[in-house]
Amino acid sequence: MSDQTIDSTFSTGSAARVVHHDTRVINVGDRLFYRVTQAFALIVILLAFLLVFDLFRGAWEAIQTFGLKFLVGTTWDPVKREFSTLPTVIGTLVKAFIALLLAVPISIGSAVFISFYIPKWLRPIISYPIELLAGVPSIVFGLWGLFVMVPVIRAVQIWLKANFGWFFLFDGPAVYGVGVLSGSVILAIMIIPIITAVSRDILLTVPRPQIEGMLALGATKWESIWQVALPYARVGLFGAVILGLGRAIGETMAVTMVGGNSFDLIHSLFDPVHSMASQIASEFTEATYSLYVSSLIYVGLVLFGITIIISLCAQYLIWRLSKGHVAVFE
Incomplete structure (x- = not known):
C-alpha cells in the first residue's frame, strides 16, 4: 500500500471520527433542548390544571349550595x-x-x-x-x-x-x-x-x-x-x-x-x-x-x-x- 493510500485512508477515518463526534454532540444538544422545552410545556399544562383545580376548590361551597x-x-x-x-x-x-x-x-x-x-x-x-x-x-x-x-x-x-x-x-x-x-x-x-x-x-x-x-x-x-x-x-x-x-x-x-x-x-x-x-x-x-x-x-x-x-x-x-x-x- 502506497504512502498516498495510507494517508488517504487515515484522513478518511479521521474525518469519519470527527463527523461521528460532532453528530453525538449535536444529538446530546437536541436531547437537552427537547427536555427543556418539554419541561416548559408541562409547566404550562400544570398551571392550567392548577387554575381549574383552585377555581373548583374555591367555588365548591357555592356549587354544593346552589348547584346548576x-x-x-x-x-x-x-x-x-x-x-x-x-x-x-x-x-x-x-x-x-x-x-x-x-x-x-x-x-x-x-x-x-x-x-x-x-x-x-x-x-x-x-x-x-x-x-x-x-x-x-x-x-x-x-x-x-x-x-x-x-x-x-x-x-x-x-x-x-x-x-x-x-x-x-x-x-x-x-x-x-x-x-x-x-x-x-x-x-x-x-x-x-x-x-x-x-x-x-x-x-x-x-x-x-x-x-x-x-x-x-x-x-x-x-x-x-x-x-x-x-x-x-x-x-x-x-x-x-x-x-x-x-x-x-x-x-x-x-x-x-x-x-x-x-x-x-x-x-x-x-x-x-x-x-x-x-x-x-x-x-x-x-x-x-x-x-x-x-x-x-x-x-x-x-x-x-x-x-x-x-x-x-x-x-x-x-x-x-x-x-x-x-x-x-x-
Whole structure:
C-alpha cells in the first residue's frame, strides 16, 4: 500500500471520527433542548390544571349550595345569602357581541386600507398609533369613556328614546348614559386596535402575484381584494376576531366604569348591568363570609368555562375554514 493510500485512508477515518463526534454532540444538544422545552410545556399544562383545580376548590361551597341553579337564577342578594349569575352572564355576552358588531367592520376595513391602498412608506406611520392604542391600559379607556363618551352616548340615548322608544331595545333609562350601549362602545374602541393590527399582518402575507393576476385579468382593486385576499386570509382574520372577543369578554375596569352596576336582567340597550369580570372586581373585597367569596369564585369559574367553550368553537370553525382554504388555494 502506497504512502498516498495510507494517508488517504487515515484522513478518511479521521474525518469519519470527527463527523461521528460532532453528530453525538449535536444529538446530546437536541436531547437537552427537547427536555427543556418539554419541561416548559408541562409547566404550562400544570398551571392550567392548577387554575381549574383552585377555581373548583374555591367555588365548591357555592356549587354544593346552589348547584346548576346558580347559572339560571336572577337573584344576587348577599344579605339573604342568595346568589346566581344569569344577569351578569347575559350582560357579558351581549356587550361583547355588540362590541364585535361595531368593531369588526371598522377593523377589517382599516386593515384592508393599510395593506392594499397606501404606499409602503406610509404604513408604519399609520400602524404605529394603532399598535400604541392596543397597549393602552383599560383603566385609561375607562376614564376617557366615563368623562368623554358617556355624555355623548347619554345625548344619543335620549334622542333614540324620544324617537324610537316604541322599540324595546331603546325603551330604557336613557338619562344615565351608563349601561349596555356605553359598555359595548368602549369595548369596541378597545378591541379595534387589536383586531386591526392582527388583520393587517395577516393581509400582508397574501401573495401579491395572486392579486396582480386578478388585476391582469381585468378585475378591479376591490374585486381582487374581495375574491382573492380576503378568502386567502379568512382563517387569520377569524382568529383576529376571536382574539378581540376574548379581550371583550374578559375586560374588567373599563366596563366597570361605564357599564353600570346592576344585577337585573337587561331589557334594553340603555339598562345598566354588571359583567362577570366587573362583578368579581367590584365585590371581592366586600365579601365578608365564605359563601359570598365562594359565589364570586363560582362566577369566575363560569367565566372561565364560557371562555373555553368559545375557544373550542373557534378552533373548530378555524379547522373547517382551513380545510376550505387549502382546497381553494392549494
